Amino acid sequence: MPATRIVLPAKARKGEVIEIKTLINHVMETGFRRDSVGNAIPRDIITKFTCTYAGVEVFRMDLFTGVAANPFVAFTTIATETGELVFEWTDQHGAITREQAHLSVV
Amino acid sequence: MLALLLAPLSVQGQEPQRAIPASEMRSGREFVSAATRAQQDDLTVNPGMLWVEQGEKLWREPAGPAERSCASCHGEEASMRGVAARYPLYDSSLQRLLNLEGRIQRCRVEHQKGTPLAYESAELLAFTALIAQQSRGLPVKVDIDGPARPFFQRGRTLYLQRQGQLNLSCAQCHEDNWGRRLRAEQISQGMSNGFPAYRLEWQTLGSLNRRLRACFQGVRAEPFASGSDEFVALELYLAWRAQGLPIETPAVRR
Numbered sequence: 520m521p522a523t524r525i526v527l528p529a530k531a532r533k534g535e536v537i538e539i540k541t542l543i544n545h546v547m548e549t550g551f552r553r554d555s556v557g558n559a560i561p562r563d564i565i566t567k568f569t570c571t572y573a574g575v576e577v578f579r580m581d582l583f584t585g586v587a588a589n590p591f592v593a594f595t596t597i598a599t600e601t602g603e604l605v606f607e608w609t610d611q612h613g614a615i616t617r618e619q620a621h622l623s624v625v
Numbered sequence: 626m627l628a629l630l631l632a633p634l635s636v637q638g639q640e641p642q643r644a645i646p647a648s649e650m651r652s653g654r655e656f657v658s659a660a661t662r663a664q665q666d667d668l669t670v671n672p673g674m675l676w677v678e679q680g681e682k683l684w685r686e687p688a689g690p691a692e693r694s695c696a697s698c699h700g701e702e703a704s705m706r707g708v709a710a711r712y713p714l715y716d717s718s719l720q721r722l723l724n725l726e727g728r729i730q731r732c733r734v735e736h737q738k739g740t741p742l743a744y745e746s747a748e749l750l751a752f753t754a755l756i757a758q759q760s761r762g763l764p765v766k767v768d769i770d771g772p773a774r775p776f777f778q779r780g781r782t783l784y785l786q787r788q789g790q791l792n793l794s795c796a797q798c799h800e801d802n803w804g805r806r807l808r809a810e811q812i813s814q815g816m817s818n819g820f821p822a823y824r825l826e827w828q829t830l831g832s833l834n835r836r837l838r839a840c841f842q843g844v845r846a847e848p849f850a851s852g853s854d855e856f857v858a859l860e861l862y863l864a865w866r867a868q869g870l871p872i873e874t875p876a877v878r879r
Binding site: 522524526540542544546547587588589591593 | 669670672674675678679825828829
């Protein structure tokens, strides 16, 4: 499973806008390149990224070949209740990388 | 003739002349865009930290037939603080100059009884990133005296020697023309204090030797192999040029 990094505040006030930063280790090979002997390097990309917060989807993104390796995605959401944030990256083969983070709302 | 033979001996222990005075020394960090600098400084978004985190895991994993991890001997990775700042370092038992990658490879063989990790492999990059990151902020402080001096001289010769089809030396760009433009890019001083670094061009973390290979290819010279004696000697010379600049690993470079 590729390495990921997720950064968000551990605690937030109700109604506060929080920033969430995510990073995943992935080659994001475009499929347009050739190796040193001229063979095409097959495409290998992440196609979908989603984030759910306490079961509700708060962010979704489709990724294509134009996205650089190790995609960094930052977005904001409103802290509504204490709960788990689940991050899912789906690659072109359907393999899912799932990470969780906890947010306490005070 | 005698004077010529004695000349290298007499410079032992003397501080060689610097082409770029200490007051004008500038890290590669100052030659990249503000956005790239911000990405490097904020460790939460620095992509190089993916390798550092991987290194933290590997640090505790037993490896090789000896079933020992790095932590079995060294304890916490924080014990490595300051180590990377001293490399490349002369190893008296091997009578060779070792860079950080070389030292990790020796450790793998001698203490873990395993096979050395390949240069530029994800594992070796993870270890070097982790160890060098412990020294982040500390000044580069390599020893070029005593047994290290011949390696230093060799590195210096390589640095000043014209090579490749373009017939250029390292110094002609990075000392005579730094700060000026080469096509769209500003020429840096070629300081090595950020490596292993995440290069946007590579879209991955890479070693200093990989960067040197790219420079050699740039002047259309045949590059030396990564980890070769020539490159490690050149690495020592580069580290001495960057003496006093803070370690920035994992740096982000264009």
